[in-house]
Amino acid sequence: MKLILTHEVTGLGAPGDIVEVKGGYGRNFLLPRNYAILWSKGAEKQVESIKKAREARAIHDLDEAKAAKQKLESNTVKVPVRAGSEGRLFGAITVSDVANALKGAGSSVDKRRIEIGNPIKALGTYAVQVRVHPEVTAKVTINVVAA
Template structure:
């Protein structure tokens, strides 16, 4: 039986995909749970339209991520903190502190998008990668200064 997937189902199919599954599996399991619908002409066309809309949305998200990445590469985030001898910090600068400073600059970037392998523990300028989109990564300059 040919069916159109209405939701992603691990190991079976993705949303909008048309696939052949056994009739009993479709009628007894997939259709009652609202995961699929029978593949009629209307349902197939509707699935194709959903795919086109999804594709446009993903392209728009990528373009927005590229623009935001260009803004981030021009900005230097300055963070003041206490430091000891030799430029060692008392404590460390984490992604959440960097995210808070970005929020003060009116840039809403989730701290989980900041790819900081380990916290910053010294004074100076550090390049922090920011993963804005699966295909877009920008470099943010973080300048740590002594109070």
């Protein structure tokens, strides 16, 4: 199945890329979540507009990406959440929670670039990865505290 990606998908590609995937993955995951559109000659004309929008948001220079990485890694970000008496959370920390905390700390990061390894369900300090550039990944330290 041939698709055009509209969002970044880890391990598959970036917006505007034309990819070939298995039918079930495309029909059951990528298309319902609007991560991709079906490829056609008419839709291929949209690729240019998708790539222009991606270029406007992207960090172009590797040195600029390394500077952004240092800025992200330099400080610990606090994420206030509701927690029980034993330190267990009511739910889990999501990438949206981390993105909002980073925005509050002065670093605007797209939530699709944040990767949380294991679900965070307790108070404490955790490391989260942020893909700043295709070649640069920052490890951000977040401190989950009771609100």
